[in-house]
Amino acid sequence: MNPKIAPAADPEAVEKSRLQRLEIDRAARWPVGIFIGSSLVWLILGSVLAIAASIKLHDPAFLAENAWLTFGRVRPAHLNIVAYGWLSTAGIGIGLWILSRLCRAPIRDNRSLTLAAVLWNMGNAVGTWGILRGDSTAVEWLEYPTYAAPFLLVSFAFVMLESVGLIRRRPPGHIYISQWYIMAAFFWFPSLYFTAHGLLVLAPVQAPAQPPINWWFAHNALGLWFTPIGLGAAYYLIPKIIGRPIHSYYLSIIGFWSLAFFYAWNGMHHLIGGPFPAWLITASVVASVMMFIPVITVAINHHFTMVGHFKKTIYSPTLRFVVFGAMCYTLASFQGSTMAIRPLNSITHFTHYTIAHAHLGAYGFATMVFFGSIYYIMPRLLEREWPSRFLIRVHFWSCAVGFIGYFVFLSWGGVLQGLEMNKDTTPFLEIVANTMPYLKLRTVSGSLMTLGHLAFVTSFCWMVIRHRASSGEPTLFTNRVPDPDPIP
């Protein structure tokens, strides 16, 4: 990226750069390792709750005797666990590591960051326990009760402090686009959470004003938190692995500013048809359609950088996950823009189609990019390779196939549900009956995704406890490296 940093020809500079990376990775080992490691616990717990919630929708008597496990608690517990336990925890770890690498500054205060990781996990544990025991706020995406919020906010304050420190300690010169995205995310998320939790849970404003704030928050949790971290990671990893710079640096800047502006205004498309002023909803519909600008710029950048290098996904696990994620980002964003258009929204809103779309963003894009990032980061943190090629293959194929099934079945069922709901002649229970096959197929697909997660976690634990001696070479999908490029 910056040609000034590592002129490949000078062996002394190469060695200096290698030692600097080593120093950075060693400083990051504990805090980043704890964030990433604990996120996997939440990934598994979130998957188990997801399957339970999914089964309950086609078999309502399943685990229905206990109040703690009723659908209306298991579902928000799943959402909050995967959003704040898995995606956010992994996102903080990945964001900090990439930031530290790009600022060429080691993390200085890893004790406060380790404390931050502990507090963050406590916040999630307390929040989940709160939802299951019946203290859920029933504000979508903000179900953790008030007593969980201080843990999250204090923890995040430490993360912000360290991220500002990294930016301040960086050597003068160029700031790469991933640094923009990650820094922005680290400031946007607490601003979102603080505002929304305050105005909706702590001191609620009058009820008619709550849904706009709710969906400003919930849509931006994806748009201004997971998305910038995921895009920052993709912008970092794709050029790193294929060894060529991003297609157009100027486009990435247009992409950043248009995302920052338009995504922030998107949320009201969740309220189309509801009791709100037309200007409010129209503003969001316009902003949602304008999302074509950041999405097309990012798509051009990611996919054109990849042109001629797709063969490398044959061997690089990181690249395969990240490219899958980048493709899902393009798809999810195009789909999201169309779903905000009023006539289409009146079919898809209130149905399972929206759930499928949410998973395309949060799973197909964010989760897959985060998986890829973890495959890249962990060998560098632990100075040891992934133990099993087989487990990485199981991870990728279970998640990819499971997720595509999940998305296709649920979207299909959702459209049917929406069309039937708009025909007043179809009795409601008939619509419920017609969605059943799709809900059952969702359970099957979701179980396949969970199998992939189990393979991943097994692989991770195996790596951490050094169950098997490392080969000393990167663990790739295959040894048939298609061209002579060095494998980073």
Place this chain on the structure above:
Amino acid sequence: MSKFRYIFIGFMLTFLSSWVGLVVLPVWGLGNFKQTPDPATGEMIPPLLSSLEKEGRAIYIANGCIYCHSQQVHPARVRTDIERGWGVRRTVARDYMNQEIAQMGTMRTGPDLSNIGVRNPSETWHFLHLYDPQITSKGSNMPPFAFLFDKKKKDPKNPAKDALTFPAGFGPGAGYEVTPTHEMRALVAYLQSLKLSSYEIPEAPAARIESLEK
């Protein structure tokens, strides 16, 4: 640092624009509703919730009814809510002013509940439906809420007055009786109170709204 400072100010300003537009303006425009006298009866509308109904709302929130049931009636040009009988008119912002915590929802795995208090006023129906939805709505995928009922051995000499009467094939089995807990009574009271667009309000007189939409 100087260069990053501009980026920082920039991305916080874009954020601030949405904060003003989607948080401050809605609070200013939708956060100060007042009750108004009903032109026909002179009572203040929308009505306040009783303390039992508020307890019921807490049960509704704790058990996540919102994840399957919306509470908003859309105008006829958007959806068939009115034809389905979910309300005589669309809901407007002021209808929610006494709800304290908006439960408008974003999912309709189950039907809309804005006016369930009018559509289904029967307490007995709600008790049976919540105890086991299959009793009243065969094929529903709503979970049973039997945990909000007391199941006791029946005392033949002194049966509970409020025990539920089940149709054949349902119920707790011979020798047992089922009575609603206080929480369940509160929940049903809340459901019966849901009449969000069942009255006329100056900004949404039923007849005018309907004629506009047709």
